[in-house]
Amino acid sequence: MTEQNKLRIGIAGLGNVGVGLVKLVNDQESLRLPGEMVISAVSARSKTRDRGIDLSGIRWEDDPVKLAISDDIDVYVELIGGSDGPARLSIEAALKAGKHVVTANKAVVAEHGEELARLAEENNVHLLFDAAVAGGVPIVRVIRDSLSSVNISRVSGILNGTCNYILSEMLTTGQEYSPVLAEAQKLGYAESDPYLDVSGMDAAHKALILSVLAFGAKPDFSKVLVSGVDQIDGVDILLSQKMGYRIRLVAEAVKNDSGVRCNVAPVLYKAEHPLAQITGPTNAVMVEGEPLGSVTMAGPGAGEGPTASAVMGDIARVLQGPATPPFGTPVAKLNERMVRAVGDGPETTWFIRTRLSDKSGALASLSKALAVCDVSIDQMHQDSSAGQLGAPIAIMTHPCTRKAAESAAAMVEELDTCVDKPRVLRVEA
Ligand SMILES: NC(=O)C1=CN([C@@H]2O[C@H](COP(=O)(O)OP(=O)(O)OC[C@H]3O[C@@H](n4cnc5c(N)ncnc54)[C@H](OP(=O)(O)O)[C@@H]3O)[C@@H](O)[C@H]2O)C=CC1
Numbered sequence: 001m002t003e004q005n006k007l008r009i010g011i012a013g014l015g016n017v018g019v020g021l022v023k024l025v026n027d028q029e030s031l032r033l034p035g036e037m038v039i040s041a042v043s044a045r046s047k048t049r050d051r052g053i054d055l056s057g058i059r060w061e062d063d064p065v066k067l068a069i070s071d072d073i074d075v076y077v078e079l080i081g082g083s084d085g086p087a088r089l090s091i092e093a094a095l096k097a098g099k100h101v102v103t104a105n106k107a108v109v110a111e112h113g114e115e116l117a118r119l120a121e122e123n124n125v126h127l128l129f130d131a132a133v134a135g136g137v138p139i140v141r142v143i144r145d146s147l148s149s150v151n152i153s154r155v156s157g158i159l160n161g162t163c164n165y166i167l168s169e170m171l172t173t174g175q176e177y178s179p180v181l182a183e184a185q186k187l188g189y190a191e192s193d194p195y196l197d198v199s200g201m202d203a204a205h206k207a208l209i210l211s212v213l214a215f216g217a218k219p220d221f222s223k224v225l226v227s228g229v230d231q232i233d234g235v236d237i238l239l240s241q242k243m244g245y246r247i248r249l250v251a252e253a254v255k256n257d258s259g260v261r262c263n264v265a266p267v268l269y270k271a272e273h274p275l276a277q278i279t280g281p282t283n284a285v286m287v288e289g290e291p292l293g294s295v296t297m298a299g300p301g302a303g304e305g306p307t308a309s310a311v312m313g314d315i316a317r318v319l320q321g322p323a324t325p326p327f328g329t330p331v332a333k334l335n336e337r338m339v340r341a342v343g344d345g346p347e348t349t350w351f352i353r354t355r356l357s358d359k360s361g362a363l364a365s366l367s368k369a370l371a372v373c374d375v376s377i378d379q380m381h382q383d384s385s386a387g388q389l390g391a392p393i394a395i396m397t398h399p400c401t402r403k404a405a406e407s408a409a410a411m412v413e414e415l416d417t418c419v420d421k422p423r424v425l426r427v428e429a
């Protein structure tokens, strides 16, 4: 703290979130904070880039690791991103030097959270990452603190703003995937490498963090099953809509007798379902457990302002008092085993979508292939505005196992009338 009793912060990373944070610190008098703070030093790659903020009077440091251990800071704020490299090195250095750390970086917390939390506990400093999951929605704090006496059984929801923006914009504007992703990047929702968003990895990082907080799971990212929206195209969105459904990228962490299962996948919901109503970069998280029942929180999951406000809330937490274990459960007690969610799961409805060439008998051979695998058809929708690629066709199955649906899709792919590898998506009951 300075002589004027101000908390001294050092910010590494002046991109979307870092710039938003500088603006909030400059505007702190209008906020309800428990004390005052001052930016002592900043770091980014380019010292000369115009970021639209006034950095005069603030020390510049090229190396984030040096910034992290500087004598003139109490809190190191890491807003660079990435699971390794300067983000990880600087956070480790700060914790070892006895500095509090605030970060929005889910990749580094998901992949190295256990060792970072251990360092924080050993050095009796805060490691806070509320902005890392669901942006402006304070779900980390709620699960860690407010729900610590709830025996949580399941945490699920929409955890990636970019994917939700892509899925809902493609539906409402009819645009294809690439221009909508470019727009999400321009709006500051996407990661600097947007592959992390569209592949489902970013949501998987967040789901893993929630598993540790909610279940005391020993983090193991290799156990998370991940698929993203990069394989979804406009015709999937259109045909599912015509059948009364919306596609959402959903993350889920469930605890049962065998351990904690965590997965991320695109799922179809009835248009009236609450998650189908979540549009744009909004996130929604439902926590279920006893004796609570369930609680759902929704709000802006990405973007400069919401994310910076979550970072600022964590800095304010440092002003409030001494450090507690970063995951709620002390690292030495993170005992719950994570298991890979393999296996068939219960019978459910599946959405199978392909394209068939416009030949007589094509539909008959498709239904025969499904019947051979014991998959019966509940609904079928064909789009006759076929174009040269063949007619898109979508099927809702009666409840069957994943194995049966995937075997049927594999048989359909072998048909000489099939011109597009069938896509198989789970339909939520
Ligand atoms: N954007 C969002 O909506 C959200 C982002 N987050 C997380 O917040 C973090 C920051 O995201 P965001 O602001 O969008 O990212 P940006 O890509 O916009 O900004 C990254 C910043 O890090 C700086 N940087 C990169 N490498 C180095 C380095 N070696 N040394 C010093 N600085 C470096 C860049 O410098 P320069 O500008 O000079 O290139 C840039 O200022 C990430 O972990 C992200 O996952 C979390 C929630 C929401």
Ligand SMILES: N[C@@H](CCO)C(=O)O
Pocket (backbone or CB within 6 Å): 132, 133, 134, 135, 159, 160, 161, 162, 163, 189, 190, 191, 197, 202, 301, 302, 303
């Ligand atoms: N790229 C992330 C940022 C918020 O974590 C998203 O789109 O959700």
